[in-house]
Amino acid sequence: MEYQGTYAGIPEKYAGRNGKIVLVPVPYDETSTWGKGADRGPDAFLEAAANMELYDIETDSEVYKQGVYLTKPLEGFETPRDMVVEIHDALKNYIDRGKFVTMIGGEHSVSIGAIRAFNEEFDNLSVLQIDAHADLRKTYEGSPYNHACAMSEANETTNLVQVGIRSMDYSETLAMNEDNVFFAHEMVNDEYWMDNAIDALTENVYITFDLDAFDPSILPATGTPEPGGMMWYETLEFLRRVFAEKNVVGFDIVELCPHARSQVSNFAAAKLYYKMLSYKFADDDSNIDDEETFIKETKQPIKKLKEESYVNYES
Secondary structure (H helix, E strand, O other): OOOOOOHHHOOHHHOOOOOOEEEEEEOOOOOOOOOOOHHHHHHHHHHHHOOOOOOEOOOOEOHHHHOEEEOOOOOOOOOHHHHHHHHHHHHHHHHHOOOEEEEEEOOOOHHHHHHHHHHHHEOOOEEEEEOOEOOOOOOEOOEOOOHHHOOHHHHHHOEEEEEEEOEOOHHHHHOOOHHHEEEHHHHOOOOOHHHHHHHOOOOEEEEEEEHHHEOOOOOOOOOOOOOOOEOHHHHHHHHHHHHHHOEEEEEEEEOOOOEOOEOHHHHHHHHHHHHHHHHHOOOOOOOOOOHHHHOOOOOOOOEOOOOOOOOOOOO
């Protein structure tokens, strides 16, 4: 990665390890099978974020003042399995420190290790997958760590709720829990799909957001764009409700494949990330300027009891 600044260019005061929020970039694109370039996604995302206004009108907040620590990128993996293990270990360490952990990819396979870490830490976890593709293959091209398999493990070990799906292989129907799947063509005519999707979630929720969930008219720069996707304000309304009604414990955004001649998708991804943070901390009046209040962690998720100790991961 080339980006050298703080997240969104925020002052160092808000960018240290004492912040509530951790952002882990993973510039990884080893298993994608068509549009390459997701490894350039984190750089493009961070460059766009550095040119973004940091006051959120909707929530009347400046969420960066909660503190956002941008870690060194996780990269240089020898194998796809190593990628999963190293992401798992890194994120789990930050979760154990009481941080609100987020990740920017990278292709969607980076979510496998992230979801595994959160599932080990939080009781009765739901994974909310917002995506054009089901990603439920057990293996693809000989590997279970392919981007086409990104949700297979979560489907077996968590309560997986899939929203925006409009492309899949027939074999994936055999693994899919259709009661928890909200297909794009049905969402168009279902005024209650948001209610039903939220009702399908448990209290603790991890969100994995594949940017190809958006219609290509909103965000064209993904590896596998699909027509008929979600629109901007529809998506924000749904996310706002999820954050308000459930305990979102972390999230990732993946599959930004930047175009050389357009910054539209990069900026949309950066804005989406900031909106999600703003929704998460909308009711939290404490910030890093008020040290006495900041020491008290508010609205912390209920963690599973842990019997193991983990190696400290510094990045």
